[in-house]
Amino acid sequence: MILHVDLDAFFAAVEQRDRPELRGKPVLVGGSAKRGVVAACSYEARTFGIHSAMPMAEALRRCPRAIVVPHRMERYADASRGFFQILGDFSPDVEGLSLDEAVLDLTGTARLLGEPAVIARAIKQRVRQELALVASVGIAPIKLAAKIASDIDKPDGLRVVPPAELLAFLHPLPVTRLWGVGETTRGILATMGLVTIGDVARYPEASLVARLGALTGHHLAALARGEDRRQVEAESDPVTIGHRETFEHDVDDRGELAVTLLDQADRVARRLRAAELRARVCVLILKYDDFREISRRTTLAAPTSDGALLGRTAIELLHRDDLAIEPRKGKRIRLCGISATGLVPRDAPRQLGFDEATRAKGERLGEALDKLAAKFGTRSVRRAVHIADDPDDHE
Numbered sequence: 001m002i003l004h005v006d007l008d009a010f011f012a013a014v015e016q017r018d019r020p021e022l023r024g025k026p027v028l029v030g031g032s033a034k035r036g037v038v039a040a041c042s043y044e045a046r047t048f049g050i051h052s053a054m055p056m057a058e059a060l061r062r063c064p065r066a067i068v069v070p071h072r073m074e075r076y077a078d079a080s081r082g083f084f085q086i087l088g089d090f091s092p093d094v095e096g097l098s099l100d101e102a103v104l105d106l107t108g109t110a111r112l113l114g115e116p117a118v119i120a121r122a123i124k125q126r127v128r129q130e131l132a133l134v135a136s137v138g139i140a141p142i143k144l145a146a147k148i149a150s151d152i153d154k155p156d157g158l159r160v161v162p163p164a165e166l167l168a169f170l171h172p173l174p175v176t177r178l179w180g181v182g183e184t185t186r187g188i189l190a191t192m193g194l195v196t197i198g199d200v201a202r203y204p205e206a207s208l209v210a211r212l213g214a215l216t217g218h219h220l221a222a223l224a225r226g227e228d229r230r231q232v233e234a235e236s237d238p239v240t241i242g243h244r245e246t247f248e249h250d251v252d253d254r255g256e257l258a259v260t261l262l263d264q265a266d267r268v269a270r271r272l273r274a275a276e277l278r279a280r281v282c283v284l285i286l287k288y289d290d291f292r293e294i295s296r297r298t299t300l301a302a303p304t305s306d307g308a309l310l311g312r313t314a315i316e317l318l319h320r321d322d323l324a325i326e327p328r329k330g331k332r333i334r335l336c337g338i339s340a341t342g343l344v345p346r347d348a349p350r351q352l353g354f355d356e357a358t359r360a361k362g363e364r365l366g367e368a369l370d371k372l373a374a375k376f377g378t379r380s381v382r383r384a385v386h387i388a389d390d391p392d393d394h395e
């Protein structure tokens with residue numbers, strides 16, 4: 001079973017938590033009142049038809065007394081760290097989808113911790129107690145259904161979809177709930193008389209393929225049958241953006257190493273920005289002249305795409321752990337590198353808003369990574385297994 005958990009009105013809820021005078025009031029989180037869009041809004045604001053990603057001017061027209069507060073990313077990053085710490089106690093397989101949204105694989109966990117609904121209630125309770133925030137949880141045999149289930153009873157939702165009820169749960173829902181169905185595809189499906197997921201499930205797959213192409217046709221047919229092969233991709237297998245290079249001659253000078261690291265950090269940061277990502281974790285990689293490779297990592301106070309900060313962090317790691325660098329065999333450096341991992345969308349406030357507004361269509365991390373792969377080739381999206389496997393690695 002897969003558990004999807006999502007914090008309710010995340011940014012607005014953090015603001016209302018931190019500032020009691022905002023509680024019970026329509027709160028809009030965003031930039032200036034005149035320009036920009038609503039990054040997040042409280043449930044009180046939603047009753048006016050306001051939603052995230054709406055132009056701020058339009059939101060204020062609908063509710064002139066709404067209180068506009070600037071977003072404070074560091075506060076949200078703090079809350080997000082606490083959230084992921086809690087989740088880590090419930091499953092070793094936690095996949096972060098954004099700052100306030102994750103999927104957990106409950107396989108194995110369920111035996112230790114109890115029924116899925118018990119786990120869901122425990123997560124909600126800890127989020128409430130430790131973060132003073134509200135989480136909605138959905139549990140289902142597949143990712144698609146778990147995500148829908150967490151959304152369907154918001155706020156403060158809890159919905160469990162047992163395997164035997166999966167199709168009964170999915171089929172009455174509109175096709176736009178299917179992962180990958182945007183306005184264009186919805187329009188095409190509507191002309192074919194297909195409005196609900198059940199309609200798609202009952203339609204001949206060959207005809208779907210003929211109309212929508214092989215990729216989309218087979219994809220939608222499978223989802224409508226309740227088949228979603230996407231696994232929970234846990235942090236232990238993180239996607240990274242990194243840069244490493246082998247020196248022409250082995251290096252035994254920390255200063256020379258530091259200069260190289262700063263340059264590498266800039267390259268990594270540039271690629272983060274090009275991919276509209278920020279990194280939560282900076283990893284320093286060193287390979288000695290006896291081919292021993294070690295890595296050291298640190299979690300940053302807030303996600304960044306700032307090369308100077310990444311460079312400083314890597315150099316701090318070098319000094320903090322007092323890594324042996326000496327002019328003798330086994331202690332000279334032949335390669336150094338920096339990896340950025342724990343990636344989150346760069347414009348997180350806006351993208352989270354978008355995600356809420358357009359649900360599965362939102363610009364989530366996965367899509368950002370797809371873009372990244374398209375831009376730089378799949379080799380740039382490296383699986384950092386070598387880091388996780390390194391016995392010297394610690395956090």
Ligand SMILES: [Mg+2]
Pocket residue numbers: 006007008009010100101
């Ligand atoms: Mg949320």
